[in-house]
Every structure is written in C-alpha cells, then in structure tokens.
Amino acid sequence: MLDKNKVSLGIAPIGWTNDDMPDLGKENTFEQTISEMALAGFKGCEVGSHYPTDPAVLKKALDLRGLTICNQWFSSFLISKPYEETEEAFIKQCDFLLQVGSKCIGVSEQSYSTQGMLDHPIQEGKYVMNDQEWDLLTTGLNKLGKIAKDKGMVLTFHHHMGTVVQTEEEIDRFMASVDPDLVYLLFDSGHLSFAGIDPEKVLKKYVNRVRHVHLKDLRKDVVEQSRKEKWSFLKGVRAGTFTVPGDGDVDFAPIFRILEEADYQGWVVVEAEQDPAKANPFEYALKARKYIAEHTGL
Numbered sequence: 001m002l003d004k005n006k007v008s009l010g011i012a013p014i015g016w017t018n019d020d021m022p023d024l025g026k027e028n029t030f031e032q033t034i035s036e037m038a039l040a041g042f043k044g045c046e047v048g049s050h051y052p053t054d055p056a057v058l059k060k061a062l063d064l065r066g067l068t069i070c071n072q073w074f075s076s077f078l079i080s081k082p083y084e085e086t087e088e089a090f091i092k093q094c095d096f097l098l099q100v101g102s103k104c105i106g107v108s109e110q111s112y113s114t115q116g117m118l119d120h121p122i123q124e125g126k127y128v129m130n131d132q133e134w135d136l137l138t139t140g141l142n143k144l145g146k147i148a149k150d151k152g153m154v155l156t157f158h159h160h161m162g163t164v165v166q167t168e169e170e171i172d173r174f175m176a177s178v179d180p181d182l183v184y185l186l187f188d189s190g191h192l193s194f195a196g197i198d199p200e201k202v203l204k205k206y207v208n209r210v211r212h213v214h215l216k217d218l219r220k221d222v223v224e225q226s227r228k229e230k231w232s233f234l235k236g237v238r239a240g241t242f243t244v245p246g247d248g249d250v251d252f253a254p255i256f257r258i259l260e261e262a263d264y265q266g267w268v269v270v271e272a273e274q275d276p277a278k279a280n281p282f283e284y285a286l287k288a289r290k291y292i293a294e295h296t297g298l
Contacts, residue, residue, distance in 0.1 A: 002256065007259070007296075008044055008267050010042055011045055012048075012270065012271040012272075013033050013034075013046065014046075015270075015279070015284060015285065016281040017033065017049065017050050019073075021237070021238070024275055029050070030052065031061065033048070034067055038067055043066070043067065043068065044267060045070065046069070047069055047071075047073070055100050059099070070269060071212055071267065072096075073106050073108065073158070074105050076108070077110060078109060078136055078141065079133040079136045080112065081111075083136075086140065087147070098151060103154060105155055107158065108157070108163060109137055110163065111127075113160075114163075117162075118234060121231065122231065123226065123230075126162060126164075137174075141157065142178060142183060145183040156185060158186040159185075159186070160188070161233055166191075167197070168202070185206050186213075186214065187206070189252070189255060193220075193249075200255060203254075207259065210264065211266055214271040215255075217244055217272060218248045219242070222240050222241045223236070237275075238275050240279070242274060243279065243284070245272075245288050245292060246292075252295065256296050272288070
C-alpha cells in the first residue's frame with residue numbers, strides 16, 4: 001500500500017478536453033472538469049489549455065473544490081532554438097505554477113516531435129539526436145533544473161512517444177547524462193508500454209530519481225492496429241490507444257509495489273487521453289479512482 005501522508009492522487013484534464021485536438025471535449029467547461037475531478041475523489045490536477053490563465057482566478061476555483069495544481073506540461077526546444085527562448089518561457093511558467101501552489105514542472109523536448117503530426121505514423125521515422133544535440137539537450141535541462149531548484153521546484157522530464165527521448169536506450173542515455181540533483185524523471189507507464197518497453201524495468205532502475213508519475217493504461221490491440229495501419233499518435237488517441245488504470249493491458253501491480261518499496265513521495269496522476277464522447281470523463285475518473293483505491297490504499 002502507498003502512504004497517504006506521502007503520496008497524493010491527481011488526475012489530468014486531458015480526459016475531459018484535449019490540448020492537441022480541441023474538438024475533443026470542447027463541450028466540457030473548466031468548471032465542470034474540476035468539479036468532476038473533485039467529486040471523483042482526486043486531490044489535484046495538472047493544467048489544461050482551457051484553464052484560467054490568471055493564477056488568482058485558477059487558484060480560487062481549485063481551492064473551492066479542495067484541489068491543487070500538481071504539474072504542468074512544458075514544451076522545450078533546446079536542440080532547435082536558442083536556449084534563451086526556452087529559458088524565458090520556462091521561468092514564466094515556473095512563476096505561474098508557484099502562484100497556484102505547484103512545485104513541479106514537466107518538461108518534454110518538442111524539437112522534431114512527431115506526436116502532433118496527423119499524417120505521420122507514430123511508430124515510424126522518429127528523429128534521432130546526434131552527439132551535439134544530446135549535449136544541447138542535457139546541458140540546457142541542467143540549466144533549467146538549476147533555475148527550478150533555486151525557486152524551490154523540481155524539473156521532471158517526460159519521455160514521450162514521437163519525441164527524441166522515447167526508447168529505452170534514449171532514456172538510459174538521458175538519465176546517465178543529466179545532473180541527478182537538477183533533472184528528475186517523469187515516469188509514464190503508458191508511453192513506456194506504447195514504446196514496447198517494460199515499465200517495471202524502467203521504474204525499478206530509476207525510481208529514486210522519479211519525482212512525478214503518470215498512471216496511464218494502454219489497449220494493446222489498438223496499438224497493434226495503429227502499427228499495422230500506420231496511424232498517427234493523435235489518430236490512435238481518438239481510437240482508444242490509452243485508457244485509465246485497470247481498464248487496459250498494463251500490469252500496475254509491480255509499479256505500485258516498486259513505488260511502495262522505494263517509499264516514493266509525490267504525486268501519482270491518472271492521465272488517459274481519450275475521446276470524451278466514447279469514454280465519459282467522469283465515469284472513467286470514478287473507474288480509475290476505485291481501481292487505485294483497491295490496489296494502493298490511496
């Protein structure tokens with residue numbers, strides 16, 4: 001069982017409204033989204049594109065429902081744009097997060113990413129960095145991690161399908177190259193499984209460097225269809241690649257056990273982008289909440 005005094009349970013708004021495909025869930029308002037999160041029993045959430053950009057307005061709405069912000073996605077472009085551009089945006093987002101009570105920022109390197117390309121097969125043609133680009137990425141992230149640390153925050157890095165850090169080899173090289181006191185891992189069970197990587201193996205290796213966890217389940221039959229029919233990442237999302245924990249094929253038992261044995265402290269967050277018209281967000285939030293309660297005690 002996970003310790004309720006050390007581990008907090010959150011959920012991402014991407015099940016209600018999709019940042020990359022605004023037509024998915026466009027009928028779901030910010031107020032409805034966070035109300036249903038609270039009603040389903042979650043204590044926090046990540047930031048969605050439809051959230052208020054005024055930190056005071058956002059914090060008041062969340063406080064009323066007993067919620068807090070636990071993380072926000074940040075797109076870095078360290079290997080394709082001047083470092084200063086990413087740093088400026090990073091500082092601005094850190095300051096916003098601090099105002100709404102979050103101490104974590106989740107960075108994903110989006111240079112040459114194929115995840116948003118509607119006509120690009122997600123399982124083919126991923127960009128591979130050269131040594132110079134590896135140095136730009138890891139050196140830049142160390143600098144950003146120092147900025148976050150000086151603000152009392154942690155920078156977590158999100159390995160992700162279609163990005164320059166997707167494969168097991170890339171994750172290993174990344175973790176060996178960044179400063180462990182400045183850059184941490186955002187562990188995502190769904191993206192590892194999609195990439196054909198055993199989540200248990202990665203978590204066991206790096207659990208002491210994990211500071212944020214995405215609990216994302218995967219439907220293997222949809223992934224296989226995606227591979228055969230050369231679907232884009234977003235087409236797969238619409239078709240149901242991902243789902244909430246306990247509803248797909250990811251084995252969460254070893255994941256929960258490793259987190260417990262390592263005395264993990266921080267947030268575990270349900271993140272399952274689906275088509276809300278096919279998977280009612282509130283219904284699936286309740287399903288995830290029940291499964292996690294039964295298997296972790298949270």
